[in-house]
Amino acid sequence: MDVRIPAGQEHLPEMMGTEFIFRFYRLLKGATLYDRNNTTIEKLTREVLQTVNPFVQSQGQLYLKLVRDNFFFNSIRIPVKADRYSVFKIFSQEMGKRMLGELEFSEEIEGPQLKDFVFLLAKLDDGNESNYLYVNRQLESKGIHGISVGKLEYVRxxxxxxxxxxxxxxxxxxxxxxxxxxxxxxxxxxxxxxxxxxxxxxxxxxxxxxxxxxxxxxxxxxxxxxxxxxxxxxxxxxxxxxxxxxxxxxxxxxxxxxxxxxxxxxxxxxxxxxxxxxxxxxxxxxxxxxxxxxxxxxxxxxxxxxxxxxxxxxxxxxxxxxxxxxxxxxxxxxxxxxxxxxxxxxxxxxxxxxxxxxxxxxxxxxxxxxxxxxxxxxxxxxxxxxxxxxxxxxxxxGIFPLGTLVLLNTNEMGIVVQTQEDPDLIDRPKVCLLQYGEGEYRKGRIVDLREMDEGSRNFKQSIVKTLDPNEYNIHVAEFLI
Ligand SMILES: [Fe+2]
Ligand SMILES: [Fe+2]
Incomplete structure (x- = not known):
């Protein structure tokens, strides 16, 4: 899958960010499979350069930051849509494994430098918190000043x-x-x-x-x-x-x-x-x-x-x-x-x-x-x-805004606590389940209604209808704030 940028919209950080993530991910993946003179690597390297260099030239820098599963591209959050979801998820896992949370290009770069960088990333140990220091030192010693990485702000x-x-x-x-x-x-x-x-x-x-x-x-x-x-x-x-x-x-x-x-x-x-x-x-x-x-x-x-x-x-x-x-x-x-x-x-x-x-x-x-x-x-x-x-x-x-009380097909009640950005998944927000005990409702687990059952490929839970919180004496505010 490729993401093309229509003429006249090159400035849109969302599209540029998406294109960068797709291309960079493919190159990183390539670097774990092929050696650096392979023709596929040549092609993938060229593609990344075509995204990075014009962007750095016009914006002064390209800065990608990962916070949990959210990507920020030059500080603008890139919404995750259905057609991007899997690539974003895998890329975020690949970065997470390497304990990296930031990528920055501050100068225009050339093919050999980019390859040095990506092959360095491909070889990193999993779960090593000082990976980012190692990468930056290596880049420095190779005289590559326009690229740097930052640590993943790891949250349990x-x-x-x-x-x-x-x-x-x-x-x-x-x-x-x-x-x-x-x-x-x-x-x-x-x-x-x-x-x-x-x-x-x-x-x-x-x-x-x-x-x-x-x-x-x-x-x-x-x-x-x-x-x-x-x-x-x-x-x-x-x-x-x-x-x-x-x-x-x-x-x-x-x-x-x-x-x-x-x-x-x-x-x-x-x-x-x-x-x-x-x-x-x-x-x-x-x-x-x-x-x-x-x-x-x-x-x-x-x-x-x-x-x-x-x-x-x-x-x-x-x-x-x-x-x-x-x-x-x-x-x-x-x-x-x-x-x-x-x-x-x-x-x-x-x-x-x-x-x-x-x-x-x-x-x-x-x-x-x-x-x-x-x-x-x-x-x-x-x-x-x-x-x-x-x-x-x-x-x-969202059609079920934050704070909506809903009934799920599993017969559980819940309150919408996060909506989805993808229009195709607008009816699948994150929901905080309600637990009833000692005469009142309490916060339970948070479920993501996008989740599917691996075997049947059906959604695990779905919203059946909305309910009126007054009827159940539920103060929605207490669950949201
Ligand atoms: Fe007014
Ligand atoms: Fe007003």
């Missing part, structure tokens, strides 16, 4: 659990600190105090790091909707959905935190609307409607006045102004002149729509069934939303 199963617990705790801190910050900022604007934007920037950078490591913790928090004060949570949720969506379409890390900021403050114009109007569940009067519909323009004006927000201003103004504009430019505010909605505006609009529809019960028009909302979004793709972005978003949320 129990560490993995602690690690993910730590990550969850950390994400929880970020989440609630950000909610408080949005409260502070809104209050500051209302009382015309000076606003310290540094704290918000810093929190959004932490959120980006957390999402890049493992998006499930923060997405999980965003998916829990039964918080007391929905208004501020909504802003944080939109920021999280926007960052996670931005990451999936390959937006650079630096811009992801800006996107987060744009999400946090998209509804800033609402601070001028009285609470009674915002929370009203009865029909709104025409005046009240006009008030609500003015919040994008009011918000944009507010950001313009807050000069200290610097280079970020333009992004925040766009997001505030555009987030109720639809893909076909209907919606509000009414535009005097047709203009394009910015990418940030489109991302915030999708995140905002989804989060607003899964609001708590009092306001709810649609039941808390994500399938329906996502179906609705798909139906309106091309009219209300950018169709390409909607697809990525739906994939990200």
């Amino acid at each position: 199963d129990e560490d993995l659990l602690i690690d993910s617990e730590k990550q969850k705790r950390y994400s929880k801190q970020i989440y609630f600190k950000t909610v408080n910050l949005v409260k502070e900022v809104s209050e500051g604007i209302r009382t015309q105090k000076l606003i310290n934007i540094r704290k918000a920037k810093h929190l959004m950078q932490s959120a980006v790091n957390s999402i890049m490591q493992d998006e499930s913790a923060l997405l999980g928090l965003a998916n829990i909707k039964n918080y007391d004060d929905y208004t501020f949570n909504h802003c944080v949720n939109v920021a999280i959905y926007a960052i996670a969506l931005g990451q999936r379409i390959g937006i650079a890390k630096k811009h992801l935190s800006h996107l987060g900021m744009a999400g946090l403050f998209h509804d800033i114009g609402k601070v001028s609307i009285p609470k009674e109007v915002l929370n009203k569940t009865d029909k709104l009067s025409p005046q009240e409607w006009a008030m609500i519909r003015s919040h994008p323009v009011v918000g944009a004006e507010m950001v313009i006045r807050l000069k200290e927000w610097g280079e970020l201003s333009a992004r925040l103004i766009d997001a505030a102004f555009e987030h109720h504009l639809k893909f076909d430019l209907t919606g509000y505010p009414k535009l005097a002149r047709k203009r394009k909605v910015t990418l940030f505006g489109k991302i915030i609009a999708i995140s905002d729509f989804y989060d607003a529809l899964v609001r708590p019960r009092v306001y709810r028009q649609y039941p808390y069934v994500s399938e329906k909302i996502l179906g609705l979004m798909l139906e309106r793709a091309g009219k209300d939303f950018d169709p390409a972005l909607v697809k990525v978003f739906i994939n990200m949320i």
